[in-house]
Amino acid sequence: MAMSREDILQQVQEILVDALGVDDDEVSLESRLMGDLGAESIDFLDIVFRLEKAFSIKIPREELFPAESLMNNPEFVSNGKLTESGLKEIRERLPHTDLSEFEKDPDLNKLGDLFTVNAIVNFVDNRLNAA
């Protein structure tokens, strides 16, 4: 099913408005789910459930939001920053996300900033239109 990025963005926006109780105009491509839209653990699941329904796709939670398991793994985290292997891991897990800014200072607290509306749109776009 071919779907334009604009259509995907519009659906993703609707989903985030419903899941997070935010207003339409708060959700832009650059919005960070945690920092700007106030998303928390249970919301990520809610968003995954809604994306699956809306786009008829299956999304393993780890694939879209891998932050939680990374954050708790000593192999990937040291002194509040991601280690080299942590960075390698996140590059593999988030192929649709631009990490260049984050890699300059891989502070754990900024990991949440990677989850932007744009990252979700990229993910869905890739799922629907890559094949």
Next chain:
Amino acid sequence: MRLAGRIRRFRLLRLTAGQLEQVGCASAQCEGIMRFILIDKVISFEKGKRLKAVKGVSLAEEYLSDHFPKFPVLPGVLMLEGLIESASWLVRNSEGFAHSMILLEEAKNVRYKSFLPPGAQIEYTVEAKTIEENVSSFSGVGVSQDESIVEARFALRHFNLADNDPTLAAIDAAVVENMKNRWKLLWQGSTGGK
């Protein structure tokens, strides 16, 4: 308390039906029997803007024996009720007790983050986004020992029963009177915001 109740009942027996009604209204029933009040005290209040209230959780509260028998914790919907009641008091005081009925119209994105066991106390803060004639909207949080327990966005609607049925005006007046007395109870001993 038990004795006072008996004496009152004993006296009632000797009254006529008309008198009964009058006495009935001065007794516990018309004052509210205090079994659905999910905040204990209002601690601060800024007209039209914000209200803070607290609720302690006590094993003396009967519903805790069902929720859950081996793990008593304050039910999540009663945390929402605490926020609704806090917001209702903000509305009542901001609009001079103009309406008898204040009900939940919509709740969105109410998130629960932890359990609240007996002995704990939760502090609710509600912030008004808008308070209009018949609707109002709020964001609210419940915090216990610096930990956020509940967060919600919600809207209330306010009206009088007489809006639809003028014969119910007396009930509106009685409910409002009752709410004024309840407010005194919740507000007594508070230090902030007077």
Next chain:
Amino acid sequence: MRWIWIDKFVEFKSGQSAVALKNVTLAEEHLHDHFPGFPVMPECLMIEGMAQTAGILVGEARKFSEKVILAKIRKAVFFDYVKAGDSLMLEAKIESLAPEAASTSGRITRGEKLIAEIDLMFSHVDKNLSGKEFPEENFVFDDTSVFDSLLREVASQPPGPGAAESEQE
């Protein structure tokens, strides 16, 4: 005030949907406080009734092995108030079911009249709230006699077709 906000299930399709009935009566003490002189059922208790209907549906889908607790009220909208003498039907449907959580949608009706739409999310706490203190044993689905009573009329209904497919691993 006890803490059981549905009276019985009238329909139960395992893993899919359930319908419960709740009678609203003047014998319920809390009504006389909300409000004194004009008792209406508190909206938050209708949400709880839906949480119990949907929560048992979600719990049963995993044979009551998970501790299923209400984690999020996605949406609750009310269209009319409810008084003593009303009989409510609470219909709940599983939208998504995953190992760590579930989402449900639901509506409450009184006869033909829509009273509320309530969408919820439940967490299977062992998989979501590590670090919080709670008992090892299943404190949620502890007293099975309550469920036996609620499910008395629907216990013999076979599981709905397609119940397995609605699960997501």
